[in-house]
Amino acid sequence: MAAHSDAMVAIRNLRLDARTEQGPAHILRGIDLDFARGRIIGIVGESGSGKSTLVSCLLRLLPNNLDRIEGEILFEGTDLLKLPPAEMNDWRGRKIAMIFQDPMTALNPLFTVGTHLRDILRRRFPQLSRQEIRERSLAMLNKVGISDAPTRLDAYPHQLSGGMRQRIVIAMALLVEPDLLLADEPTTALDATVEAQIVELLDRLRQDFSGSIVFISHHLGLVAELCDDLCVMYGGAIVETGPVAEVLARPRHPYTRALLDCEIEDGQEGRLATIPGEVPSATWTMDACIFASRCVHAAEVCRQGPPALLPAGEGRKAACKRSFEVLP
Ligand SMILES: Nc1ncnc2c1ncn2[C@@H]1O[C@H](COP(=O)(O)OP(=O)(O)OP(=O)(O)O)[C@@H](O)[C@H]1O
Numbered sequence: 001m002a003a004h005s006d007a008m009v010a011i012r013n014l015r016l017d018a019r020t021e022q023g024p025a026h027i028l029r030g031i032d033l034d035f036a037r038g039r040i041i042g043i044v045g046e047s048g049s050g051k052s053t054l055v056s057c058l059l060r061l062l063p064n065n066l067d068r069i070e071g072e073i074l075f076e077g078t079d080l081l082k083l084p085p086a087e088m089n090d091w092r093g094r095k096i097a098m099i100f101q102d103p104m105t106a107l108n109p110l111f112t113v114g115t116h117l118r119d120i121l122r123r124r125f126p127q128l129s130r131q132e133i134r135e136r137s138l139a140m141l142n143k144v145g146i147s148d149a150p151t152r153l154d155a156y157p158h159q160l161s162g163g164m165r166q167r168i169v170i171a172m173a174l175l176v177e178p179d180l181l182l183a184d185e186p187t188t189a190l191d192a193t194v195e196a197q198i199v200e201l202l203d204r205l206r207q208d209f210s211g212s213i214v215f216i217s218h219h220l221g222l223v224a225e226l227c228d229d230l231c232v233m234y235g236g237a238i239v240e241t242g243p244v245a246e247v248l249a250r251p252r253h254p255y256t257r258a259l260l261d262c263e264i265e266d267g268q269e270g271r272l273a274t275i276p277g278e279v280p281s282a283t284w285t286m287d288a289c290i291f292a293s294r295c296v297h298a299a300e301v302c303r304q305g306p307p308a309l310l311p312a313g314e315g316r317k318a319a320c321k322r323s324f325e326v327l328p
């Protein structure tokens with residue numbers, strides 16, 4: 001399926017270790033993942049599985065206690081990990097934009113909405129006139145569903161609701177006209193109604209967006225609704241990827257299967273379930289399948305070495321040696 005060449009971004013064998021008092025923490029253990037234009041990929045996995053670290057790597061925002069980073073992040077053929085810092089900085093404001101979980105990390109309480117939008121546009125499109133900046137800002141506020149846009153331009157962040165602030169942050173990201181839009185749990189801080197509205201907004205906005213969107217979430221139901229593709233992470237590794245509907249209908253990895261089974265038992269309405277057993281620590285070395293200690297299907301072969309992420313049907317991959325035996 002998706003050949004190397006149709007991926008806009010190709011992550012190849014990305015490994016990230018950090019130094020800790022307990023020794024090296026293997027936060028990303030060899031990630032291989034592609035993002036294609038025009039598609040939304042959802043990344044799910046329990047807390048600590050490495051989702052946020054993975055998207056931070058795409059912005060090359062690396063931890064202070066970084067011990068080692070290896071592999072490649074090829075963005076249309078350019079390895080982001082090798083770009084000089086000034087160029088990487090330019091890519092951040094031009095080709096890649098990020099929507100954080102807490103809108104207040106992106107908003108300065110001392111500045112109005114209008115100032116935030118203007119600063120982004122000035123940086124991205126230095127040739128725009130004041131009038132053009134104002135027009136683009138108003139048009140974008142309308143687009144993200146903010147009514148009474150001229151008044152909102154003069155508002156300060158604290159004068160807005162949480163949902164409204166997240167809409168402003170989405171507007172800021174879209175004004176950049178990025179090729180890659182990263183959203184790390186953009187709705188987690190919001191109540192369920194507003195969360196649904198924001199997801200509806202993202203779904204609508206994708207129609208005029210030709211890039212690729214990466215959507216991290218704890219909410220499997222939202223991912224199923226919004227995303228085209230799904231990537232399931234566990235303990236710093238990818239255990240399964242593929243088209244979202246197919247992965248959820250017929251998981252090829254026991255961890256994905258367990259998530260779905262627990263969800264049905266818990267009746268948590270699409271929230272990521274907690275599966276029984278011990279959460280893996282980043283300090284564990286991977287000399288077996290990292291999921292083996294919690295896997296109901298683990299056998300001797302699973303303890304003999306880590307599984308590779310291998311093709312498992314049309315457009316799909318799974319990292320389980322027993323996939324076809326135990327998940328027919
Ligand atoms: N700088 C660091 N030094 C040491 N350990 C770290 C560092 N950053 C992250 N970790 C650890 O790496 C693992 C992955 O963290 P990360 O934040 O990427 O997970 P996540 O999947 O985004 O989790 P959550 O769902 O809670 O946001 C966690 O165990 C975390 O404690």
Ligand code: NI
Nearest residue numbers: 051052053184
């Ligand atoms: Ni996270």
